[in-house]
Amino acid sequence: MKETPQALPLKMLFLLAWRNLWRHKKRTIITLISIAIGFGLSVFSIGMQDSGHHSMVKNAINMGDGHITLQQQDYLNSPANYRFISEGKDTLSQLNTLNIPGQIVPRISLQVLASTANNSVGVQLQGIDVSNDPLLRLIAKKLVQGEWPEAGDDRGLLIGTGMAKKLKAKTGSKIVLMTGTRSGNTEAQLGRVRGIFESGIAELDKFLILTDLSYATRFLVAEGGEKQQQPLTRIAIFLDDEKTMAYWKEKLAEDNKNPDIAVLDWQDMLPQLVQYIVIDDVSAYVMMIFILLVIVFGIINTVLMGVLERTREFGLLRALGLQRNYLVMLILCETILLSLLAVIFGWLIGGSIHLYVAQYGIDFSGMIPEGTTFAGTFMDPVIYSELSMHRIIQLTLIVFLTTLASGIYPAIKASRVTPVEALRT
Amino acid sequence: MKLLSLNNVNKEYQQGDVTINALQNVNLELSDGEFAALVGPSGSGKTTLLNIIGGLDNPTSGLIQLNGQDMTQFNEAELSRFRLFEIGFVFQAYNLVPVLSALENVELIMVLQGKHKKDREERAQHYLKLVGLQTMQHRRPSALSGGQQQRVAVARALAAGPRIVLADEPTANLDSENAFALLDIMHDLTHEEGTTFLFSTHDPRVMERAERIVTLRDGKIESDESR
Numbered sequence: 001m002k003e004t005p006q007a008l009p010l011k012m013l014f015l016l017a018w019r020n021l022w023r024h025k026k027r028t029i030i031t032l033i034s035i036a037i038g039f040g041l042s043v044f045s046i047g048m049q050d051s052g053h054h055s056m057v058k059n060a061i062n063m064g065d066g067h068i069t070l071q072q073q074d075y076l077n078s079p080a081n082y083r084f085i086s087e088g089k090d091t092l093s094q095l096n097t098l099n100i101p102g103q104i105v106p107r108i109s110l111q112v113l114a115s116t117a118n119n120s121v122g123v124q125l126q127g128i129d130v131s132n133d134p135l136l137r138l139i140a141k142k143l144v145q146g147e148w149p150e151a152g153d154d155r156g157l158l159i160g161t162g163m164a165k166k167l168k169a170k171t172g173s174k175i176v177l178m179t180g181t182r183s184g185n186t187e188a189q190l191g192r193v194r195g196i197f198e199s200g201i202a203e204l205d206k207f208l209i210l211t212d213l214s215y216a217t218r219f220l221v222a223e224g225g226e227k228q229q230q231p232l233t234r235i236a237i238f239l240d241d242e243k244t245m246a247y248w249k250e251k252l253a254e255d256n257k258n259p260d261i262a263v264l265d266w267q268d269m270l271p272q273l274v275q276y277i278v279i280d281d282v283s284a285y286v287m288m289i290f291i292l293l294v295i296v297f298g299i300i301n302t303v304l305m306g307v308l309e310r311t312r313e314f315g316l317l318r319a320l321g322l323q324r325n326y327l328v329m330l331i332l333c334e335t336i337l338l339s340l341l342a343v344i345f346g347w348l349i350g351g352s353i354h355l356y357v358a359q360y361g362i363d364f365s366g367m368i369p370e371g372t373t374f375a376g377t378f379m380d381p382v383i384y385s386e387l388s389m390h391r392i393i394q395l396t397l398i399v400f401l402t403t404l405a406s407g408i409y410p411a412i413k414a415s416r417v418t419p420v421e422a423l424r425t
Numbered sequence: 426m427k428l429l430s431l432n433n434v435n436k437e438y439q440q441g442d443v444t445i446n447a448l449q450n451v452n453l454e455l456s457d458g459e460f461a462a463l464v465g466p467s468g469s470g471k472t473t474l475l476n477i478i479g480g481l482d483n484p485t486s487g488l489i490q491l492n493g494q495d496m497t498q499f500n501e502a503e504l505s506r507f508r509l510f511e512i513g514f515v516f517q518a519y520n521l522v523p524v525l526s527a528l529e530n531v532e533l534i535m536v537l538q539g540k541h542k543k544d545r546e547e548r549a550q551h552y553l554k555l556v557g558l559q560t561m562q563h564r565r566p567s568a569l570s571g572g573q574q575q576r577v578a579v580a581r582a583l584a585a586g587p588r589i590v591l592a593d594e595p596t597a598n599l600d601s602e603n604a605f606a607l608l609d610i611m612h613d614l615t616h617e618e619g620t621t622f623l624f625s626t627h628d629p630r631v632m633e634r635a636e637r638i639v640t641l642r643d644g645k646i647e648s649d650e651s652r
Contacts, residue, residue: 012536019524312519319481319516320534321509323502419481423516 013326017333020306031302031338036345038291039399043350046395047385048357049284053277054386060273060377061266062134063201066105066236067245068252069269070095073262075233076269081110082182082223085261088232095235098255100248102239105133108216109233112179114209118168125177125209127216127233130156134238139197139210146171146195154214156194160205164196171195177209179219187222191215201378273377292402295342299406303335307410314414315422324415331414335407339400346399357385428588428621429455429478434487436473436644447473448484449644455589455623460615462635463625470644471625472593478623479512479591480504492588509537513582515592515624520578521566527553527577528562534585545584552580556610572603576610583614592624596631608634 021028061067070091072083085091088106095104108127113120128135131151139158140148149156157175159167169175171193178188191211199205217227225231237252239245245265253263267274307314314327365381436448448470455461463471476482477489480496489496492511499507508514521530528549535545553562556576558569566574575595582590592611596604608631615622624635632638640648 009536012533016522016524023524313522316516316519317522318505319479319508319514321505321537323505420476423481423519 013330013333014337016330017337020310020330021334021337023306027302027305028338031298032341032345034298035295035342035399035403036349038294039342039346039395040349040351040353042288042291043346043387043395044353044357044385045287046284046391047350047354047387048362048383049280050388050391051383051386052379053280055380055383056273056277056377057266059380060270061238061242062138063199063204063377064236064266065107065234065269066134066238067102067242067266068237068239068249069234069264069266070237070252070256070261071234071264073260076262076264079109079111080182081112081179081219083233084108084220084223084225085232085235086225087229087258088235089228089230091232091235091258091261092230094255095237095252098251100237100239101241101244102237103132103134105129105236105238106213106230106232107133107234107236108213108220108231110179110216110219112177112209112219114163114167115176115178116167116169116173119166121163121166123163123177123209124207125211125216125219127211127213130210130212135210139199142197142199143195144198146193149194149212151212152214153194153212155190155192156212156215157191158195158197158210159193160208161196161198162202162206163209164193166206169193169196175209177219179222181222182224185222187219189215189218201373203373270377288398292398295399296402296406299335299338299342299403300409302338303331303407303410304413306334307331307414310414311417311422314417315419318417319419319423327415327417328411331411332404332407335404335411338407339403342403343396343400347396354385354387357383358387359384361385427454428457428459428492429453430488430490431478432488434474434477434484434489436470436477436482437485447644448477451487451644451646453639453646453649455621457588457621458615458619459637460612460622460635461624461637461639462632463623463639463641464627464632465641465647466627469641471627471641473644474641475591475593475623475625478589479514480508509534509585511588513585513587513590513620515575515578515582515590515595517594517597518571521574521581523566526563526565527558527569527580530566530577531581531584534581538585548584549580552584553577555583555614556580570603572599572607575599575603575607579607579611579614583618583620587620589621589623592622594625594627596626596628601630604628604631605634 072085075083092104092106106129110125112123112125114123130136130149130153144161149158159169164170167175173193175191175193176188177191178186180186217231220231221227239248249263249265256263317327361382361384363382368379368381431451431453434448434451438445438447451474463474465471473482477484484497496507522533525533531549531553532545535548550559550562553559556579558573558576561569561573569577596607599607611622612634614620626632637651639646
């Protein structure tokens, strides 16, 4: 026995595997269709879910405080009017030297009591640059009464429809905004309603008052801020490319010389949204596991039946001198081919649905009532399926490896065939 | 020249509490180029003996030497290799891989042996021509008759260049005409190639073609006649 057999060449293995796969055309096709439909549907549902999440994050960033926020260290855990960046002007000019691609937006956020002759409610006063803040683009077109305040309007207020109803206020109404300072004094400022908006988010419409920075600054001055230094609650940075967020966050944290200022991204600012997405993703993965289970049993059924009915043939091959491990390889080759076909057909089905929905979208406005919020943000009514390259590779690999793993048991079963017993059957 | 020798080979099976002696103290020698038949009634131990000689089954005790090598010392992988290079098989039925053509079936063992494509194609075509199936080399087993399938199996066994071909009732499923045709091919090739043929049968007409008849009864060799 000087001669040593070579491994059964891959070409021969795949030829045998391919022909074996098509011995029972109907069975193979039915299995392929069931895997492809399951895979296709999961491609579609994950594409929709990713898109929904993306839409929520995008809206949370746009309606909220941008991709990156600079604010007082303790503000996130314990928001208070007196926790502000006292030297806002210097911080802004430092940021401007960095040429960050995007928009740097100064803001003041305050918890105040709003009173009219009719009622009083706790509100959030948001001081913005009325001529340049990204909220201008979002809220200005949602005005249902009045007009957007002009730059430098140091009395003008914009309120939501919910608050207007509570305070029984309309355009031109006077509202007194009042807050207690850390030193125990009371600071009150008179404002006048310039316009009323309906953002579509019920919480915002009930709770938010927008005003120019010049008006809101008065409250920070009352807290000890110096007007010349331009005190700010936060500086929001809206990046042109969200993929650069991690880079800029790290860069800003490195450059930050002031230990009182924290550099946060939207995930730090909106932990509840991150949690919501994680939980939603987990539920999608659970669903995916069920789909994969169906796929696994579909494949095991096809391959195992193929193995059991070929016991004699395996016995013959073993008798002729085929080693056990080549029988394992043969069955795994059959499974690889089946899973490759399943992935191709799956992508044809799922990819076609995805491309259609990515182009034309699905309108959910009939299913989701207007003003519904999820984790402090909202989803666009029309969702366009989105699949990143990362997702495409992940889904393909998961299905391919699962299918391949399904072949292991039948392959081991085939390799255990002993020639004498098999040929006797 | 002595090719195969069996010394005091025993094979016991356990069937429930009963021990069945399938082979008892079998002593047998075969030389190169012999065309021998193993005969005997059903249950006499013909298949068990062929399986043991072919390394498909292990004896309970005894010594088996083929081409000077003690087969009882081989592990499973070594037996597999041994079968691949030294032994050719022709079974009663279900001899061929259904998804491969006649030519591919004949080539299969040579693929496993690692022979080059050109070499194995030439050999496969040569042996298919010898068994008279050159024109049907691209047909799959389902498109061949039972007799033609057995001839492909003979071509496959010989093309791999074994020292001995073991055939377990190769003509059992064939009509007389096909059975004799297959035996004639086996007989002619034995002489042309110098390959040893040992086949089992209980058909008296088939026995007549053998040059040596070893008769088994109840697991023992009852007679051993050369003709």
